[in-house]
Amino acid sequence: MVPEKVGNILLDYEFYPGEDLYSDGPVEDEMLEVAKNFREEEYNQVIARRKSWPLLYHFSHIRQNIVNWYPLGGKVLEIGAGCGAITGALADQAREVVCVDLSRKRSLINAWRNRDRENIRIHVGNFQDIEKTLEADYDYITLIGVFEYSEGYIGTREPYVEMLRRIAGHLAPGGKILIAIENRLGLKYWSGCTEDHVGKFFEGLEGYPSTQGVKTFSRKELEEIFQKAGAFESTFYYPYPDYKFPMTIYSDFYLPRKGELKQNVNNFDRVKLQLFDEAKVYDSIVENDLFPQFSNSYFVVLKKEED
Numbered sequence: 001m002v003p004e005k006v007g008n009i010l011l012d013y014e015f016y017p018g019e020d021l022y023s024d025g026p027v028e029d030e031m032l033e034v035a036k037n038f039r040e041e042e043y044n045q046v047i048a049r050r051k052s053w054p055l056l057y058h059f060s061h062i063r064q065n066i067v068n069w070y071p072l073g074g075k076v077l078e079i080g081a082g083c084g085a086i087t088g089a090l091a092d093q094a095r096e097v098v099c100v101d102l103s104r105k106r107s108l109i110n111a112w113r114n115r116d117r118e119n120i121r122i123h124v125g126n127f128q129d130i131e132k133t134l135e136a137d138y139d140y141i142t143l144i145g146v147f148e149y150s151e152g153y154i155g156t157r158e159p160y161v162e163m164l165r166r167i168a169g170h171l172a173p174g175g176k177i178l179i180a181i182e183n184r185l186g187l188k189y190w191s192g193c194t195e196d197h198v199g200k201f202f203e204g205l206e207g208y209p210s211t212q213g214v215k216t217f218s219r220k221e222l223e224e225i226f227q228k229a230g231a232f233e234s235t236f237y238y239p240y241p242d243y244k245f246p247m248t249i250y251s252d253f254y255l256p257r258k259g260e261l262k263q264n265v266n267n268f269d270r271v272k273l274q275l276f277d278e279a280k281v282y283d284s285i286v287e288n289d290l291f292p293q294f295s296n297s298y299f300v301v302l303k304k305e306e307d
Contacts, residue, residue: 007115011107014133015125020103027054028105031083034059035112040088053269057244058082058109064089065246066144066180066239066299074139077170079127079153080146084110090142091117098138099123100130127153137172144180145243148197148216160215164229168304177232177302180243184208184216186296187281188242188264192273199270219292222300231305236298241265243297255291258283 001013031054038046043059057063063085072093081087081099083106091097091114099122101107107124114120123130143163146153150163167177182196184204189195195203197214208215217225219236226232239246240256241263250256261282285294 006108006111008118009111009115009120009122011104011111011122011124013104013124015123015129016104017125020105022103023105024054027052028109031055031058032105032109032112035083035109040113056268058085059113060085060245062245062247065249066243067142067178068092069249070178070301072140075137075172077134077138077141077167079141079143079167080149081110081122082106084113086142086144087120088114088117091120094140095119097121098134100125100127102126131166131170134170136170138170139172139175140178141167141170141175142178143167144178147179147181148214151213151215158228160225161229164226164232164302168230168232171304175303179300179302180239180297181222181300182216182242182297183218183295184221185218185294186242187278187285187294188267188296190275190294191264191278191281192275193267194270194272196267201273219298222298226300226302232302233305235301236292237300238292238295239297239299241296243299246297249299250291250295252292256282256286258286261286 001016003013004011034046034055043061047055047059067086068089072090074095076090076094076097078087078090078097078099081101087097087099087110097120099110099120101122101124104124107122111122147160147163150159154162156162189202189205194201198211203211204216223234226234236252238250240248240250240261247263262279264278285291
């Protein structure tokens with residue numbers, strides 16, 4: 001397919017297989033209609049009127065909180081850009097944003113919602129194919145809600161390790177990898193939320209006994225992957241209530257205090273059990289210095305130790 005232009009956005013289809021291999025179905029047509037006919041400042045009104053989980057998830061400005069606090073700059077590679085939930089927030093800070101996504105429909109949604117921005121390019125196709133053509137000069141590479149799907153991106157025996165090794169080869173000197181991912185031991189899963197990706201109770205807590213193709217990790221497991229992938233220095237942050245709709249970003253230098261963790265509404269799109277009072281359990285966890293182990297999500301900054 002020849003490249004396509006939407007406003008100022010160029011979509012490159014050199015590696016597009018000709019059909020979308022991943023789709024949420026007809027709701028993506030509605031999202032494309034919203035992206036074409038409404039501006040960013042109108043999204044919250046559309047979400048309120050239509051009461052649609054996909055619209056909330058993909059168009060809420062709260063999604064951008066996961067990156068808009070972080071001092072980005074330079075050139076950014078966004079892997080798995082999807083419908084552009086955070087692309088605009090990246091573009092507001094960076095000199096240039098290069099997006100990669102498998103889906104043409106989702107890339108079109110991204111392009112329409114960001115059509116007035118002049119510093120975004122979108123490559124449509126499988127990352128494994130596109131990756132070979134990417135430069136090695138990115139100041140930041142983001143994996144926001146993407147790292148858990150590495151098995152689908154990288155067809156090797158150790159896909160999560162190999163994913164980091166490959167993308168690290170595209171960093172400029174001093175560059176950083178930014179990862180946002182659920183903690184499979186997050187408190188919300190103990191309290192009665194289903195696993196985010198497969199919708200099963202306790203699936204992640206039990207080590208994914210019936211799941212293939214997607215997997216999240218505890219902090220210890222992530223640190224082991226980082227060490228195996230290379231000499232990475234990692235800094236952990238703790239988005240609360242989670243990385244999808246973060247209202248606060250905690251760190252090891254500023255952890256939550258007793259009484260702070262009261263916004264425990266999760267799983268907007270699925271049934272949730274109420275096995276205990278999360279706020280009270282969080283207080284116990286905070287008092288015992290265990291919050292980093294039970295945070296629902298992580299935001300991790302990786303850089304090579306030599307940098």
